[in-house]
Amino acid sequence: MAHGPKTIEEADKTPIGASAWPAWRTCVVIAIVGTVLLATALVSKNPGVVGGGLPRLAFAYLVGYCFFLAVTIGALALVLLTTLFRAGWVVAVRRVPETFAANFVWVGVLGLPIILMGFLDSEGQVYPWAMSQKNLEAQIHEAHHLLEPHDGHDEAHGDTNPTAHVQPVADDGHGHALDPASDGLHALTGQPMGAAYPDEDEAARAIQRANYVGLLGYMLDKKRWNGAIEGDALVPVGKGMVVPWYDPFFYAVRIVLYFVVLSAMGMFLWKCSVKQDASADPALTTRREWWAPPMTVLFALGITFLAFDVMMSLDPAWYSTMFGVIFFANSFLAGIATTILVCLALQKKGFLKIVSVDHYHDLGKLLFAFTFFWGYVSFSQFMLIWYASLPETTYWFELRGATTVPTAPQAGSGWQWMILVLLFGHLIVPFGFLLSRHVKRNLTLLSIAAVWMLLMVYLDLFWYIMPQYRSPAVTFGLPEIGAVLAVGGVVFALFFGRFRQHAPVPHNDPRMHESAALDTSAWAPIYH
């Protein structure tokens, strides 16, 4: 029903100041506890609940980091897109995502270990492309040895599946024939191809790994960039493309560039907004809106390549043009869910009085829409790769448990369950749940949905990243939890540190009255 014009209370105009300290302190404590938990990765070499050494530490950190990177990107996206579309409704809650976005630069600082991995990881344990040439050659040699035609493991599939070796792309005339064990085509179709797999699990895994390294060797061969296929009269492609995309220095430069651009945006949008608190100058809004379209272009490019470099390059042989879009969908979900939860928490403490159930309703609608959008893009990526059955892309899904072959190493593993959890938990259940208007307007139910979606976003990122550490085994334990707490603690401590200094509501925004009078039941709201 229509609300009367709402006035902004004084509490919404004054910085929350010292009342943020308890929250800040709690965040710092959480961050310290998290760091200790994260360090338990170093207690032994055996990955279990704890342990696993440096690679485990790195992967656990990477998942936790990417999760809060997603939250920050989502917050930036929410501010940026609503500015682009000149939205009025969002103003009441905007200071929260704005503050997260303004801290982008610190999220970049937290990303330093990832840049360092490019330089220090000569074994290629996290980013295989960081492997030194010497180690790479050794790995390829080992892989060739495992794939020798008369090797014990190979007889079984060599005979039953003669077509595997005439795949035009699988065997590219470079001696890196692909084994059907890593060939998701058969794995995913569920056809009785069981005979293609040796009985022993161990052998199957070894071959899978070997194939994978072999493929990597081919893809990563330094010559690839300037003429590995030069002998191929048919397609002399690659000539001139000598850019070492995965040179650690270039990698570092790129990551720094993404963060500089994204941080500048976050800072700019936040600065304009807090300046307006004091000056009430509508020109600041005009300025934000003038910059929004070019910033959106940079934002799209920035997060796409950020996702490519930080997550997709964990497997440098695999590629999907959809990857950046899926990361955006996850990020946006995380950003909206975080905004909902932080606003609710602040309201519980008596702040943000202007925020009404209509604002949550609108945020809930976005949460619902992007749940579906995530499903749409994730399904498209899976279905297209599954359908085309190209060996160079399907193995990626098999590593993540997307297989129906009972003898595949991943069959029955935790990854297989995780796919089902993602399908139902990230798409079907929240879709049905958030479909109801009642749920979106009930703050308890909506906060449950928001927490749930954050969990699912974490799980999705975990599912993207962790199989590169170990598969079919699923590694989850204290280091992973610790990484979330550590990064989350820092991100939230920074949030409160910044949020306390300024009014919790951008009360002098020229569209504030629209947000204050928000009425989601109106067919066509009119603001004067």
Added chain:
Amino acid sequence: MTAIDTPITEDHSAEHDVPAKLYGLIGEFDNVTDIIAAANTAREAGYKKMDVHSPFPIHGIDDAIGIKQTILPWIVLFMGLSGMTTGLLLTTYTMADWLPQPGFVPENFEGYTFLISGKPLVSLAAFIPVIFELTIMFSAYTAVFAMFLLNKLPLLSNPLLKSERFRRATDDRFFLAIDARDGSFDAHKTADLLRNMHGCLAVELIDDD
């Protein structure tokens, strides 16, 4: 642009006989605020069988005349789920030979099994588009047809449409219509009530024949 019409008040005084078969009374208004106020007044005066006719949906009118939430979304949800089930069964049944076949189904209606591009007969991922489209198709058709049926449309002959004045209900005027079947209806009293409402431009008696 438009001159405000001089308020006209139909004379329904005692010397005019009220037609035997009445449809009801309509009062004409020229703005949203007045029609909402009028509807509230009529509701508070105890009228239940009444309606507002306007050229566009008015925000806030539902409460004023006491319209309950429609069940349309539930019907659509149900039909959407039916569409999904239909899609799931259609794709699975026609591609598989292992599903039970009731005796009354002729034999040549069974699943048409053939392998293509190495896909399993029942490939859920490949069926999703068809299932999805059928879900949408069922729900959308239902949303439209159920809406018209709940509104008891099409109804090509309606006593209201005979009124020359009422023609502006689809243009720029707002009408409060009080049904003669309402318990509190009394042609004279109701006409007085309408006439005395703020902003009422005209009152007209509608015959039902």
Added chain:
Amino acid sequence: MAAIHPGTQIPSVETDNTLDDPCRRAPLVTGGLDFTGVTDAVAKSAISRPTLLWWVLFAITGPMALGFFTMIGYLFVTGTGIWGNNQPVAWGFPIVNFVFWVGIGHAGTLISAILFLFRQNWRTSINRFAEAMTIFAVVCAGIFPGIHVGRPWLAYWLFPFPNQMAMWPQFRSPLLWDVFAVGTYASVSLLFWYTGMVPDIATLRDKAQSRIGQIFYGFLSLGWTGSARHWHRFERAYILLAALCTPLVLSVHSVVSFDFAVAQMPGWHTTVFPPYFVAGAIYGGFAMVLTLAIPCRVWLGLEHIITMRHIINCAKVMLGTGMIVCYAYSLEFFTAWYSGHHFEQFVFRNRPLGNHYLGFWMMVFCNCVGPQVLWIKKVRENVWGIMWAAMCVNIGMWFERYVIVTTSLSRDFLPGSWAQFVPTWVDVVMFTLSFGLFGSLFLLFLKLLPTIAMAEVKTVMPAAHAHGHGHDDGDADHGQDPQPHVEGA
């Protein structure tokens, strides 16, 4: 302030609503139009006799449409050999035209469904004829795959019905998904369009002077009386349809993109195809909306309802979706290089330099270069500037589909199966004549039906809202005058 007597013509006080002032929303209806003014402006073209220009245009498009059907007849009696399609480019023009037309048919539903959910009030002025355009474009789109099947008299085999052959459609085939997607889309769009139009047809019924008009509109309006109870369910149905059409409109071009992307064909098999195709479809659709809206608003005298602000907003949406399309193009090139997949690399080298390079450069220029002028405010506020961009996109989006279809098919894995695609005169003529069908349907729509969603436009006028909450506050200037106030008049 001069006194205003009843009947005084109030001059338009604000005609330029293109200025951006964050402090207040620009009015969406200008020129001092009130509710009747909107009704009269829209109903005029439907209830009056066709103008000479209308007859001239119809005299061009009508025979073209007839010619189109004649060409289809020629095709049926001769066979598909009259087209340039051949192995390996078996898809050729018919599929290029299909994707082109179905893409254009995305703007209408986007405007009426997605922009509705985003509470973009400006959509009300353009949604009706954008939806009409959608349906006519889908009609044109549906014809091409229909006549491309080779034996069109067996096209009914596409539908799942029990038959004496004990045969069912192949549900794992993307081409069959197309039947379901386009079929659902066409019929649901038609329903959506018609449902939204019912109250406006009722307006025409009440405005019509001739008996035939009253019967015609009376029949189509289903007896709509604008009852609040009806509006209540109508609004719910409209919201539900919008919510259903949003994923539907995404799914349709996604399914069209699956036709390409599920294949292993380099240049086709890429995972970003679904959202990229959807963005491209909206890009092309908005270009067509602008192409039609810019002349029609002047021709039909609707400048105060389809204001310059509406045109600029459409241009911005077009520019935005165009940027997504450019993003996808770049990503495809980057990924082809990044993947190290040499067939992919070859295809993406072959596009700019190979056998269809001209098409590629037309596509790049028309989609990625030409419309960039819209970044400049001065150009965006000039109808000729917008028209230039829209024409670029109309051409560019056709070439995009041409490039996708022909470059990959004509240069696939084995050089032994390579062949050049050369369209025949029949290809070109059929495509050209399909515009005649589209134009004829659109002209009939302009003449017979409400071109603007009057009821919806009225809801976004300030007078559509009750003032405050006090009902008996005796406020004298309620509603009647939607204009702000006549200042210094």
